[in-house]
Amino acid sequence: MPSVEFEGIYLNQSKSQGRMRIADSGLGWKAIISKNNPSTNNPPFLLPKENVLTASWSRGARGWELRFQTGSDGVIMLDGFDQQDFNKLKIELQRNFDVQLEHKEHSLRGWNWGKAALLRNELVFNVNNKPSFELPYSEISNSNLTGKNEVAIEFNLSTDKLQTRTGDELVEVRLYIPGNVEKENDANESENNENEGENTEEQSAASAFYEQLREKADIGQVAGDAIVSFSDILFLTPRGRYDIDMYPTSLRLRGKTYDYKIQYRQIQGIFTLPKPDEIHNIMVLQIDPPLRQGQTRYPFLIMQFMRDEVLTVELNVDDQEFNEKYKGKLEKSYDKNTHLVISHCFRGLTNNRIIVPGTFSSKLMQSAVSCSLKASEGHLYLLDKCFLFVTKPTVYIPFSEVSSVVMSRLGKSVSSSRTFDLEIDLRNSSIKHVFANISKEEQNFIENYLKEKNIRVKNDEKDGQDILNHALDFDEDQDMSSSDDEDFNADSESASDVAEEFDSDHHTSGSESEDNDSKRPKKKAKK
Structure with missing residues (x-):
């Protein structure tokens, strides 16, 4: 059967326009290089028809949007269609994929209360049984309980996305979920509770929603899949104790209140430094984009270790995988100081060098x-x-x-x-x-x-001392000049004037006396 093409289509809200093609084997999309798109790094996208579960049609950011729910690729969003493309798409999807294209209307009431449904590939917030917005799990980077009845959902803000998106971005949504629900127990616990006549435990609805979201969104990974794990590590920033699970491309911090998932590409620098107290060592991770707790941002994570603490750990990988991927970067097992073990694992998995103190030494021989x-x-x-x-x-x-x-x-x-x-x-x-x-x-x-x-x-x-010394030298020179002026010549005219005025024994010549007398005004006679 011949394929059908559509021009000017955007894949997953990217900036690059492309061409979408529907054939009997599946769906394909490829970015187009044009004046508006001089260069692009978007690889071609292929969606086999066996992977398509459902399809929906609704208003989108750039006109009309075709939205697929898939078995393994999550949610696929294609927007930029015209309204008249609906009938053509409906026929092609029915003929090639045996999928019915559903026309979906969104709620435009503007209400901020409704029901949150955790579906296969996305979280849907419904108002009056109509979707108000959808949040694909693939866009969720982290979730935390920020209060008894509040769940925070953080979105991906990786460097790659920052290069393809412009303007402001939504980085977090908080859902207020009141009330309590019955806590789900496994079969053995339920049977014991029934035999003992105990009442079913309750937990907050927010806590139950948070646990389900983490499972659906796959935030973090199963502990058994971690290459190496470290327990109860003291963090000075953000304050608290966290477990660290390190995976091939990311790590997970698990605390009592907050959990974080950090991609290794977010780590810009690693510092391992001794504290001047000669008891502790600290390890500083420079993170970009930074971690967030509400409005607080943490561009630096700081761990603290006892300097003489020793850690024994073995990597959770078999010999073949170790030889293929990690030989030369990591060691199969460690039995060293804790700060050395953890810094070596970070260096091997992130491919970043460790920054240590240089040549500076203080008076007390500290860095x-x-x-x-x-x-x-x-x-x-x-x-x-x-x-x-x-x-x-x-x-x-x-x-x-x-x-x-x-x-x-x-x-x-x-x-x-x-x-x-x-x-x-x-x-x-x-x-x-x-x-x-x-x-x-x-x-x-x-x-x-x-x-x-x-x-x-x-x-x-x-500089101030130099200025002061210069001023003192200048004053001394001035004083010396003044003393030289005082050693005047007695034969000079000024000396003669001084002597004439203050010296009673001073004698002048007759001519000078007469001249002076002739110049003096005569006293008027008294009448």
């Missing part, structure tokens, strides 16, 4: 100095290519973005003379970071290290 950022106390690490302040807030400043560094003392008290402030000015930005209350003993170590890195350093104290 960081104690300081404060506004009201927060922490440690400033001077690494090979950046500044890193931990823990709250974590501030990362690459040396390439630094315009200059100013060392200054803002106060005049006795305590301020023992400390100094480090002000970092950024290139092409008005933002300044001021790290205060650094011990004065660290000043030379920091200044010398930054000069080695070719960073312009301005020392306000030294």
Whole structure:
């Protein structure tokens, strides 16, 4: 049978137009390169007819939308159709796929209350038995219980999607689900409860919905599929203890309240650093896009370990899989310090190098100095290519973005003379970071290290002292000049005038006396 084509069709809300073709073997879509689409990275998409379950027709973002529910590919959305394409599509789908095209109307009431149905491939929010909106499970990245009756649903915001989408995006939806429901127990528990005459347990409806959504959306993976797992890891940011399950392309953080799924491509940097207390080590993960808890964003995750803690663990992979995928990146088993084991696993699975302290050494032979950022106390690490302040807030400043560094003392008290402030000015930005209350003993170590890195350093104290010394030298020169003026010549005219006025024994010549007398006005006679 001949195929039928439709032009100007968008696949799964992408920006690229394409051509859709329906044949007896299935459906295909391919992006078109044109003036509006000069280049595209969208590969051709094929949907075998055996994988098509249902099809629906409704208004979409760019006209009319054809929506498929599939057996293994989730929800497939194709929009950009004209209204008159409905009859043609209906005939072709019936003939080639034996699927009835259903015309679906959405609710336009604008209500924010209704019923949420968890279907095979998507969550549908119905108002008056009509769908108000649909959320494909493939677009859901995470879900959390944010309250007793509230469930937060977060959407994918990966780097790839940011490159193909423009403008504002919906990143989170919260559903308020009141009431309680009976807790579902397995068969053995139900039988025991009946024998013992116990009442069925209840749980909040929000909690039950949350558990079903996690199962449907496949948030995280089965624990047995993890390559390696670490239990009860202390996180300083976000605060709490989490279990870490590491999979081939992502990891999962499981806490008491929040669970997170993080793609390895989101991890931009990994730092393993010793704390100056000589007891702990910290591991910092730089995440982009950051994790979110409501309105709070976490671009950095910070784990803390006891320095002498030892961990024994074995990878959950067979020898063949290990030799094919992970040999040279990971070890089959570990029996080392905990921070070394976890950092090595992160390096092997993310293909990112681990950033460790460089050549900087403080007066106390540490890689960081104690300081404060506004009201927060922490440690400033001077690494090979950046500044890193931990823990709250974590501030990362690459040396390439630094315009200059100013060392200054803002106060005049006795305590301020023992400390100094480090002000970092950024290139092409008005933002300044001021790290205060650094011990004065660290000043030379920091200044010398930054000069080695070719960073312009301005020392306000030294500059001020130079100005003061210059002023003192200038005053001394002025004093010396004044003393020279006092050693005047007694034969000079000025000396003569002074002597004439104040010296009673001074004698002048007769001519001068007569001249002076002739120049003096005569006194008028009294009448």
